Structures are given as structure tokens and as C-alpha cells.
Amino acid sequence: MADLVGVFAASHGPIIARDWETMPTGHRNKLAAGFDEIGRRLKACRPDLLVVISPDHWVNFFISNLPAVCIGIGEEHDGPPEPFMKKVFPHQRLKGHAAFGRHLLETALDGDFEPALSHRLKLDHGTCIPLWRIGVDIQLPIVPLIVNDLEEPMPSIRRCLAWGRLLRRAIESYPEPLRIAVLGTGGLSHSIGESTMGWIDEEFDHNCIKHFEDGQEERLAAFLTHALPRTGNGAHEIRDWVIAHAAAGSKGFELIDYFPSPETLVGAGFASWTVGK
Amino acid sequence: MTDYWLSKLFFDLQHDGKLAAEFRSDMAAVIGRYEIKPEIRKALLEDDVGTIAPRVNAYLLRFYFQIRGMPESEFMARLHALQQRKEAAHG
Numbered sequence: 055m056a057d058l059v060g061v062f063a064a065s066h067g068p069i070i071a072r073d074w075e076t077m078p079t080g081h082r083n084k085l086a087a088g089f090d091e092i093g094r095r096l097k098a099c100r101p102d103l104l105v106v107i108s109p110d111h112w113v114n115f116f117i118s119n120l121p122a123v124c125i126g127i128g129e130e131h132d133g134p135p136e137p138f139m140k141k142v143f144p145h146q147r148l149k150g151h152a153a154f155g156r157h158l159l160e161t162a163l164d165g166d167f168e169p170a171l172s173h174r175l176k177l178d179h180g181t182c183i184p185l186w187r188i189g190v191d192i193q194l195p196i197v198p199l200i201v202n203d204l205e206e207p208m209p210s211i212r213r214c215l216a217w218g219r220l221l222r223r224a225i226e227s228y229p230e231p232l233r234i235a236v237l238g239t240g241g242l243s244h245s246i247g248e249s250t251m252g253w254i255d256e257e258f259d260h261n262c263i264k265h266f267e268d269g270q271e272e273r274l275a276a277f278l279t280h281a282l283p284r285t286g287n288g289a290h291e292i293r294d295w296v297i298a299h300a301a302a303g304s305k306g307f308e309l310i311d312y313f314p315s316p317e318t319l320v321g322a323g324f325a326s327w328t329v330g331k
Numbered sequence: 332m333t334d335y336w337l338s339k340l341f342f343d344l345q346h347d348g349k350l351a352a353e354f355r356s357d358m359a360a361v362i363g364r365y366e367i368k369p370e371i372r373k374a375l376l377e378d379d380v381g382t383i384a385p386r387v388n389a390y391l392l393r394f395y396f397q398i399r400g401m402p403e404s405e406f407m408a409r410l411h412a413l414q415q416r417k418e419a420a421h422g
Binding site: 111112116117118135204205246247248249250251252287 | 333335338339342345346384388389390391392393394406407410411413414417
């Protein structure tokens with residue numbers, strides 16, 4: 055059977071890639087430290103594959119066909135198509151893991167979840183900024199779990215918790231002895247392309263962190279269900295952290311760092327979960 | 332209310348470098364290929380963020396104004412002006 059060996063979460067944002075070399079050194083160092091620590095912990099887990107939970111920034115999907123959740127079950131995926139990503143993460147192809155992707159899909163369907171599937175996804179900056187900055191081995195197979203965090207209506211927080219539990223069940227029922235890690239990307243608060251653009255809602259962010267630390271799923275769901283419509287639209291990506299959190303059993307959250315990053319327009323968060331049985 | 336054809340134009344511009352280049356040299360011609368309503372066409376030609384913003388996903392809106400070459404600081408200033416108008420309207 056496979057084992058869940060590590061669960062992590064990190065922010066992303068196009069400016070991290072676009073302005074990496076030109077942003078103030080002190081700020082770059084703070085961002086780098088958060089990503090580096092995740093990279094160090096991930097490497098220590100010795101994963102055989104990484105499930106990355108991320109939104110799609112209008113790269114694979116459009117409003118003509120927009121899945122709530124899509125699992126990448128292909129042998130490989132395309133690297134990021136955004137021009138600003140090509141200089142920092144020039145990989146055109148990333149390895150997938152078709153067998154685990156298929157197993158996750160079948161486990162979902164068997165559990166009365168109906169995700170979309172894709173045999174080839176384009177993995178945009180949401181996935182690839184964290185992969186780039188944590189220095190992931192490019193040979194490490196990736197199974198993308200794409201969640202609609204961008205266009206309302208979106209999956210409920212309660213459903214995201216259920217997705218996390220389902221992901222855990224799929225990992226633990228996979229018949230091969232793989233070491234599997236999970237990375238949720240996005241958040242914390244930010245506001246993009248709306249009249250509050252640039253707003254970082256620190257109160258929201260600190261409350262999120264507190265609820266992850268407390269580990270009470272119902273309270274986390276109640277808080278986010280109430281708070282998400284009242285903060286910046288980028289905070290919806292917290293769904294990816296929620297799925298990671300539930301995959302970890304909704305316990306063992308450890309904040310690596312949090313700070314508002316007006317330079318990159320995000321509340322920058324870095325976290326890992328202690329994975330217990 | 333989401334405007335499908337406006338969204339489609341923005342989506343296509345993001346994905347098709349050639350179309351984006353054509354758009355930069357002749358906006359009206361590219362807009363003419365989509366079922367864009369006259370008032371939205373006017374808003375596009377005038378970079379009227381306030382009219383466009385409520386009709387399209389906010390991330391697509393940001394991509395669009397990057398393609399238009401509007402500096403992000405100016406884009407944000409225009410969005411913030413909308414917020415100030417909203418707040419003024421609510422007293």
C-alpha cells in the first residue's frame with residue numbers, strides 16, 4: 055500500500071516569477087526562505103510522486119466548460135504556457151503518474167464524487183511557481199488536482215474537506231508501495247482584478263491559520279463559508295489548503311511562515327502538516 | 332452578469348499571441364469577429380474598466396489589460412476609483 059509521507063501548502067502569484075530578480079532583496083529572501091523550507095521538508099520525505107492541488111488560471115478551462123474539480127491522469131503534462139514562466143521554469147513537459155491518477159479518479163467515482171478527467175493538462179503558474187521555488191526534482195511525477203477557485207459558484211468548503219479525506223483514502227488504498235506527498239497551492243488572501251485589487255486581508259489570513267491550527271473541521275468550514283465572500287477573490291484558493299488539510303487528517307498543521315507581501319499582491323503563507331496514521 | 336463573448340475575446344487573446352498582436356494593431360477589427368454588444372465595444376475602445384469589469388472574470392480582466400499594455404499600477408488605480416465610487420454611493 056502507498057503511504058502519505060508529507061503534506062504542504064504554499065502561496066503563488068505571477069509577480070513572484072515576473073519580478074523575482076528585481077524585487078527588494080529582503081522580501082525576496084523572505085519568500086525564498088518559505089519555499090526553501092518546504093523544499094527541504096519535501097525532499098526529506100523522499101516522495102515517489104506529488105499530488106498538486108491548484109486552480110486553473112484560464113489555461114485549460116473556460117466558462118464554456120469549467121469543471122469544479124479535474125484530475126490529471128496522463129503520463130505527462132505540459133509545462134506552464136505563460137510567457138513570464140518560461141524564463142524561470144522552462145520545462146515543456148512534466149511527468150505525470152497515470153496509474154495513481156486513474157486510481158484517484160476511480161476512488162472518487164466509487165465514493166460518489168464526479169470529477170472531470172484530463173489525460174494532459176497545462177500546468178500553469180499556480181502549480182509551477184511552487185515547484186520552481188521549492189526546487190522539486192523535475193523527474194518527480196505529478197498528479198494534478200485542479201479545483202475551480204476562480205469562477206463562482208465554486209465547490210463548498212465542506213466538499214473540499216471531503217475531497218481531502220477522499221485523497222487520503224485513495225493514497226492509502228493504492229496497491230503499490232509508493233511514497234506520496236501532497237502540495238496545496240494558492241492563497242492566502244489577495245484581490246485580483248477587482249475594485250479592492252492589492253488588498254491583503256491580514257485578519258482573514260490570521261483567522262485561517264488559527265482554524266488550521268485548531269483542526270476543528272466544522273469551525274474551519276463555518277469560518278470560511280462566512281468569510282470568503284467578504285474578502286478578496288484570490289482567497290478562494292484557500293480551498294487547495296483545505297483539501298491538503300483534510301488529507302492530513304485535519305491535524306498537525308504547522309505554519310512555516312506568514313507575512314503580507316504587497317510586492318507580490320498576496321498574503322504569503324507556507325505550511326506543512328505532520329502526517330499521522 | 333457574465334458576458335460570454337467578451338470573456339471569449341479575453342480568453343482567446345490570452346491564448347493566441349498572433350491574435351493579441353493583431354488586436355494591438357487593429358482592435359476594432361478583432362472585436363468585430365465576436366458578438367460584442369455596441370456598448371461593450373465602445374467600452375473596449377475607450378479602456379473603460381468600470382463598464383467591462385462587472386461582465387468578465389476578474390483574472391481575465393487583469394490578463395486583458397496586461398495585453399492592452401496598461402501598467403498594473405494604472406489598472407489598479409482605475410479599479411480603486413471604482414471602489415471609491417461604490418463607497419461614495421453607499422454613503
